[in-house]
Amino acid sequence: MNPAIRTEGLIKDYGRGARRVRALDGLDLEVAHGEVFGFLGPNGAGKSTTIRVLLDQLRPTAGHAEVFGTPPRAGGPQQRARIGYLPGELAMTGRATAGELLHHLARLRGGAGAQRIGELATRLSLDLDRPIRSLSKGNKQKVGVIQAFLHRPELLILDEPTSGLDPLLQQEFLAMVREAQADGATIFMSSHVLSEVEVIAERVAIVRAGRIVDLDDVATLRHHAGQRVELHFADPVDVGDFDGLPGVSDIEVADHHLSCLLRGEPDQLLKVAARSHVRRWSAEDRELEDLFLDHYRVPVSEEEVTDDDR
């Protein structure tokens, strides 16, 4: 069976001549059928460009992209009928109500999913009778989410799906994603925040400057990112006690205070720390941005990955 999404050496340039900008620089990607795949990267890394190539809004400068085994342009309307898409930038204006717009979009799909509009609107608590132009960003995002899920597509391509949704609705959205997956759909979602996709994605690709710089399952990625651990002691501590502990790096000791980066189990670090009087401690998951910063700087050996806590 063909993968749901595959790109090979995908290159996309915007503009011409001196103003030419390379948005994608040889992007390789493969998303299997039935997978929930996270597509992570900072703004401007090429996430939306990749997605808009898959939907045939943009044409590749070079390289290859396919959806269900067919390039988007050749796949045409038949291919897009099998995809549900939530754009990253939703522009919706006009006097029409949310319900009218959703019925229109369903009609474009031959009426597929029109009977689910009411049900999904209730689930996300969207008022279908409000004019679109009077909707808040969050409510517009609900319209976008609903139209993507409406026709029970085989492939959901969601660009920053949770932006603008409050935490309660994010939970409802995640439930919808899980249901779609249970029905056999493939889900490809982008985000610039790791925590947004890690609860649901099985594999995550990190894109930076138009290339995939990391591709792993979520646990491994989380291990790469590690935690920033801060310890405050009653008495000054010796940095030598902490040097060389498994998974511990970037140790900084200033008088009573120790800060370090922890990848993997905290067991050894805590045992060593417990020899002294610990006044306060904290351990925070690091943000994706930090991961980009030290992605090439800190090599993580194979052993470290395999004997971690997953």
Place this chain on the structure above:
Amino acid sequence: MTAEQRTMPSAGALPALRWVLRVQRRALVGWGIALAGVTALYVSFWPAMGETAELQALIDSLPEAMVTAMGYDAIGSPAGYLESTVYALLAPILMLVFGLGLGARLIAGEEEAGGLELEGTGPLARARLLLERYLVLVIAIVWLAVIVGGVSLGLVRALDMEVGTGPLIGATAGLLLLVLAMSSVTFAIGAATGRRALALAVGATVTVLGYIVDALAPLVDDGAWLQQLSPFHWYLGNDPLNEGLGLAGAGALLALTVVSLVVAVVAYDRRDLGV
């Protein structure tokens, strides 16, 4: 037939067209009322203005070149009056303002606003989406031309003006073709570039140049060939309200329309959208 083709539902009858018409319905009604009003106002002045000799006397007192440029040569006759006021002046100006604006908005304007992203990623081919939106332009311009023609015909009959029904219908068809051709040029530039302001600027420039050339070429020695290049001449050159629409002119306007549409389809199908 593959499994996916079997399960793909048909898209229904012209869904994109119906949606845009629905969104534009207020504008269409508003412009229809405005054109009906302006046409009725000017035609109903005829008994007060034209039937007395005063208007012709006024025209006679103006410099000949100015009269020619303004197209007022025959304003003293019913057909000349109808042409000078409505068919060669107010109706084309109003309809072109509307048609060029809509032509630039239907693809380029919507695209710049991001409004085509959801429609364009649905299961409609690009060419299909473009043609449905183009049909909105055709329907809107036909609607306005029918209003101008209908109100004119009604008042011509009511006021017993000596204007033939055949030439009046021909002139109305010419008006329709002129506005459609220039709006199609604007639509095509918008579809090819995705830039509304550019489409509007080029469309308006071509239109205004065409108008100026048609008006001033007769004043220039050997200017006749220049006049042949003007879409306004294609429309008005045959003296349509007396003689009916000229076939060559109608053909030229139609050709410009068809070429624009082909360019629009081909260019829109090839380029990146929403960049």
